[in-house]
Amino acid sequence: MKYDKDAAAIIAAVGGESNIDSLYHCVTRLRFGLKDNALADQSALTAITPVMGVNDAGSQYQVIIGNDVPDVYRAIVADVPRLSTEDAIDGAATTTGAKQKLHTRFLDFISGTFAPILPAIAGAGLLKGILALSNSFGWVDPSSQTFLIFSAIADAVFFFLPIIVAVSAARKLGANPYVAASLGGLLVYPALTALLGTGEAVSLLGIPVTAATYSYSVIPVLLGVYLLSWVERGLTRIIPSFLKLTFVPMFSLVIVAPVMLTLLGPLGTFVGSGIAGGINWALDNGGVPAGFVIGALLPLIIMTGMHYTLVPFILQNLATLGYDKFLPLTYVQTFATAGAVFGVFLRAKNKQIKALSLSTTFTSLMGVTEPALYGLALPLRRPLIATMAGAAVGGAISLGFGVKAYVLAGNGGLPGLPGLVGETFVWAIVGIVIAFIVSAVVSTILGIDESILAGTAEKTPATAPIAKKADASAPVVAPLAAGASEIVSAPLNGTLVSLDDVPDTTFSKRLVGDGTAIRPTSGWVTSPVNGVVATLFPTKHAVAVRSDSGVEVLIHVGLDTVNLKGAGFTAHVAVGDKVAVGDLLLDVDLAAVGATHDTLSVVVITNSAKYTVEPGTTGPVRAGDALIRVTPVVAATRGAHV
Known part of the structure; x- marks a missing residue:
């Protein structure tokens, strides 16, 4: 394998195999979850040939590779097979670095669990609202079979919410989602629900089982799946490989389910009721002052994604009140x-x-x-x-x-x-x-x-967005001649942001290439050049297009959006497709992505060492506007100008 020696050197430089908890990669970098980031040797890493740089993000130790990151990742996994997971390439692997703060992990867990399932909850919730509105105006007969069936459609996601939450939480924690679904199903299993609803004492192995209703609940199953993630990892280490397929799931269920029914379920119900009660007390009794303060802070809360922590309690209120x-x-x-x-x-x-x-x-x-x-x-x-x-x-x-x-x-x-x-x-x-x-x-x-947003466009023509429209009707079909330049068009509507101001050193230090960034105002991502789709990452958050003249343009939508595992992204092209300027590449749900991640998007020339790159850095921009002027180095050294 091409990167065998480099992979071994990288493993050693991050503190050795024993220091690595997890590994996955995005379009440009390896993302390590290390036990101790201090054991990594940054100087040794940057001395390794394919390594462009290092970014210590606390919860992740990022090693920037560039376009060859999939090959380097495979070489590392060949040396350390346990690092290969089904979802490693799309960001489902979890990091457990010791430096990640508790509140950061909690917010990440809650937002990562609820963001993927909100479409189902929102769709069903809106349908419930429409049914309620129809009933209020007398447009429908609430006893009709049609109304009852549509009510079942709207209620199903909430009744079986423990199962849905279990699957999402398991994917976030790296546990088996189908075993987790079994735990969620247990909480709403009709026979068990009937047994707990008789009013008689129920016990499991002599331990009392508290009667509780778990439909519509989320906290009990979250606690259960969290325990499952640890139990599965422990069992995987001690059970021989040829027995793992059946015995790890069986023992996981046998261990976790009783604990969830006798301890975690009642505890989660109690904690959830207590916190929801406290929140409701403040909302009920705070009145005008509380509404004024919470309302003023809410735009900031929503921009940071902290409102996701209230989703479990909102659902509990809707179910109980x-x-x-x-x-x-x-x-x-x-x-x-x-x-x-x-x-x-x-x-x-x-x-x-x-x-x-x-x-x-x-x-x-x-x-x-x-x-x-x-x-x-x-x-x-x-x-x-x-x-x-x-x-x-x-x-x-x-x-x-x-x-x-x-x-x-x-x-x-x-x-x-x-x-x-x-x-x-x-x-x-x-x-x-x-x-x-x-x-x-x-x-x-x-x-x-x-x-x-717009005042510097006329004063600084050398660095401002190029005013003219890129000519999509005249594709370049041969390498640029000396003295010639190519125009890279904007792939998004939005506001330009200098690469220096991107809060990710991989991009701000131009380790991947020179270019610019766009704060998008729409989710349509179009081709910036005439050429071919060179790379489409499996999570669809990044795409690279190689122009007919050889300019390689990477469009990375959002920061750390690899962790969304494709949620909110739809691809309209495949690797190898021919595209022209303005052709639709991706469709991004900015609302869903922006709820948990910064949507600031980066457009860089990954082979910029071959060119003089003159990017736009300020002002509003529309998809198709000329964004970056790219001139071959040969032309630049001769003093050629456009």
Whole structure:
């Protein structure tokens, strides 16, 4: 194998095989989970031929390789077979580095578990809202077979929620998802549910089993699957290979299931009820002040993904109380964001910013706020203040009048309004409308500094986005001649960000190549050049296109998005496909991806050592706009200019 010696050197340089807990790779780097990052020798690693650099991310020790990372990974796995897992290439392997902080691991676990299943919950929740709305207006007969069947469709995901959560948690923790599903199924098994519901004492091996209803619950099964992940790893180490297929799952179930029924299940129910009770007390009794504070902070909470920690308690409230008071605040935040960027539209003079603000107003009203928050509010800062102001006022109204949500619709915009239908619906509408108006007014009054997004385009032509449109109708069919340049088009709509400002040293230090970054406002990723798809990563978060002249362009959507394992990404091409500028490569659900990861996307020339690369670094950009000028080094040394 080509990288045999390099693989052995890398293993030694990260502290040896005994220091490696886990390994997977993304499109450019090896991601090690080390027992102790301090044992890794950075100098030794960077001296190894294929290694471009090292990034110590605490929970991961990243060794940057570049385009050859799959080959290096395979060489390492050949030396240490235990590092090969079914999901290693798509980021499902978990890291257990000692330096990862407890709260970071907890947030990562919760968001990584619930993000993949939210579409099912949101779809079913919205259907429940529509059914409730239809029933309220007398459009349907609630006793009809059609209504009952649709109700079953909407309720099924919640009734069997322990099974769905178990599978997602197992994938996040690296446990067997089907064994985990068996544990979730046990909690809703009809015969067991009936036994626990008789009111008589139930015991398992002489240990009392607390009667509890686990349908709609999430915390008991989360604890059970967490224990399963440890039990499976322990059994895998001690059971001979030829017996693992049957005995590891059997002993896992025999060990974990009783503990879950007698200890973890009741404990999870108790803890969940206690925390939910505390949250509900604050929401019930905090009134206007609590609504004002929570509303003001909610845009920041949602941008960091911390709101995912409340999903289990929201579901528990909906199951036990029939409503939840936190969810209406998310609607308030959504409409406040829409109002803030609408205020930008009213004040902006730059046509591109005006168009961007109007389009993100619409997407926000539809419940997708990430383009507005990351594309406008955050970089412009003043609209973020306006968002917080509107959300604060709307939140005060919401909690002040006890607004309730009755289903988790999964969308805090106009499509999700059926989730609010009930006795407090009028006040819910009042809260979100006022949130929109306050944010729009504050945003208009504060104004914006348009130079942050567009003001430097005319002053710095050497580094600003190239103004002309790339000519997709004239494909380059031969290597660039001396003195010739090639234009790489923007693959995304959004706002340009200098590569220096990307919070990932692999890109900011140009270890993979020179280029630029885009804060996207839409999820359509198009081809930047005429050429062929050279690489499409299995998780679809990154794609490389080689132009007809040999320029290799990598588009990496989001940061650390390999960990999403493809969730939120749809590929429209395959390796080897011929593409032209503007052809659709990927479709990205920015809302889903942005809920847990930074959507800042990188466009770099991976073979930039052969070229002089002149990237755009500031201002708004649309897919198809000329983005990077690439000139062969030979031409550059002769003083050629475009």
